[in-house]
Amino acid sequence: MAYPAEVRKLYQDQIKVMREAGILKEERFICSPQAADIEVEFPAGSPLKKVINMCANNYLGLSSHPEVIKAAHEGLDRRGFGLSSVRFICGTQDLHRQLEEKMSEFLGTEDTILFPSCMDANAGVFEAILTKEDVIISDRLVHASLIDGIRLCSAMNDSYKHSDLEHLEQKLQMYQDKRLRLVVTDGVFSMDGDAAKLDKMVELCDKYNAMLLVDDSHATGFIGKTGRGTHEKFGVMGKIDVITTTFGKALGGATGGCVSGRKELVEMCRQKARPYLFSNTVAPMIIAGVLKVLDILSATTERRDKLEKNTNYWRKGLTEAGFIVKEGDTPIVPVMLYNAKLAQDFSVALYEEGIYAIGFFFPVVPQGQARIRTQLSAAHEIHHLDKALKAFTKVGKKFDILHKTKQEIIDKYGM
Numbered sequence: 001m002a003y004p005a006e007v008r009k010l011y012q013d014q015i016k017v018m019r020e021a022g023i024l025k026e027e028r029f030i031c032s033p034q035a036a037d038i039e040v041e042f043p044a045g046s047p048l049k050k051v052i053n054m055c056a057n058n059y060l061g062l063s064s065h066p067e068v069i070k071a072a073h074e075g076l077d078r079r080g081f082g083l084s085s086v087r088f089i090c091g092t093q094d095l096h097r098q099l100e101e102k103m104s105e106f107l108g109t110e111d112t113i114l115f116p117s118c119m120d121a122n123a124g125v126f127e128a129i130l131t132k133e134d135v136i137i138s139d140r141l142v143h144a145s146l147i148d149g150i151r152l153c154s155a156m157n158d159s160y161k162h163s164d165l166e167h168l169e170q171k172l173q174m175y176q177d178k179r180l181r182l183v184v185t186d187g188v189f190s191m192d193g194d195a196a197k198l199d200k201m202v203e204l205c206d207k208y209n210a211m212l213l214v215d216d217s218h219a220t221g222f223i224g225k226t227g228r229g230t231h232e233k234f235g236v237m238g239k240i241d242v243i244t245t246t247f248g249k250a251l252g253g254a255t256g257g258c259v260s261g262r263k264e265l266v267e268m269c270r271q272k273a274r275p276y277l278f279s280n281t282v283a284p285m286i287i288a289g290v291l292k293v294l295d296i297l298s299a300t301t302e303r304r305d306k307l308e309k310n311t312n313y314w315r316k317g318l319t320e321a322g323f324i325v326k327e328g329d330t331p332i333v334p335v336m337l338y339n340a341k342l343a344q345d346f347s348v349a350l351y352e353e354g355i356y357a358i359g360f361f362f363p364v365v366p367q368g369q370a371r372i373r374t375q376l377s378a379a380h381e382i383h384h385l386d387k388a389l390k391a392f393t394k395v396g397k398k399f400d401i402l403h404k405t406k407q408e409i410i411d412k413y414g415m
């Protein structure tokens with residue numbers, strides 16, 4: 001038998017250990033479109049409950065925007081449901097190229113190539129442009145998909161301490177004998193919400209003759225004055241060699257991603273990136289929807305401006321209530337709880353108060369760094385945030401963690 005009882009038990013035991021440690025991830029069923037107000041079935045089989053969503057990547061509130069939905073419908077009607085092909089066989093429609101050109105314009109880059117997701121973009125880009133004569137030097141807190149992409153590449157890899165540019169400089173000096181050096185970072189780091197200092201990084205890369213790759217998934221559409229991303233915020237548009245990003249967050253939140261940057265690097269991806277060559281083309285309705293999102297964003301900065309206001313309001317509210325909030329100025333606002341089980345229990349208590357916010361713990365964040373990661377959206381109104389602040393404060397009191405130091409929380413709950 002291929003799946004004998006002892007093998008089944010092996011897995012059952014592992015799952016049991018996770019459940020007992022309070023770290024088994026249980027999915028909640030949302031029975032409405034993605035929005036600030038959602039209807040949720042949790043635990044499975046329970047009646048629907050209306051809650052405020054405080055943890056979506058729906059930064060600009062475009063996931064269910066009527067114009068985007070309409071554009072997607074039109075894409076469906078005019079170009080069909082799917083293409084049953086990868087891009088280079090018969091999976092490239094006019095719409096795909098239009099989106100590639102529009103993304104290049106939006107990001108201020110030379111060219112763009114679409115991928116089924118940003119995870120795929122990151123899985124494909126490194127091996128497409130580097131060889132074993134080269135070195136990748138990455139920030140120690142980069143996204144899991146970058147780590148996987150780097151693993152799939154034959155280039156040597158090394159890392160520098162999170163956002164520590166002196167350490168990065170040492171590494172760059174160390175690898176001057178390599179053919180190529182590629183520095184890799186997130187634009188905005190997904191778990192802490194802090195931004196990479198791209199202006200300084202561009203200088204360093206110039207000085208030590210290195211290329212720079214930025215994954216801007218948590219920035220494209222809303223960071224920077226006109227929402228172009230972290231490179232706009234730091235005044236280095238046109239100077240990032242490779243940007244990878246997703247359509248699955250601010251840009252409508254469906255699926256898809258891209259590699260955007262130097263023309264030749266994009267062409268190398270088109271020729272060699274395996275998730276591009278061996279995975280299906282992005283469906284036409286998604287492309288049509290994202291094209292509409294870019295039109296909306298290019299016409300006005302109203303949404304990112306509202307998001308910024310909401311973010312400031314929320315950060316200030318949580319801090320005044322006595323929570324330990326990771327510093328930063330992005331719409332990712334982590335409420336630190338340190339202990340995994342506390343994060344889980346806190347999330348369940350919030351849910352009872354009508355607030356949907358998920359606990360994050362190892363391996364998604366380092367051990368002892370458990371948290372509730374809250375995320376703001378332009379879809380939030382002040383009344384949503386006031387209600388959420390009230391609920392957070394109530395639950396914070398219940399667990400007795402308000403106006404406490406990190407050490408006091410750890411002493412009470414453990415790491």
Ligand SMILES: *Cc1c(COP(=O)(O)O)cnc(C)c1O
Pocket residue numbers: 116117118119120143145146186190215216217218245246247248255256257
């Ligand atoms: C979300 C995210 C991804 C994955 O994007 P998908 O398009 O959902 O695969 C990649 N990188 C970073 C930094 C992300 O935050």
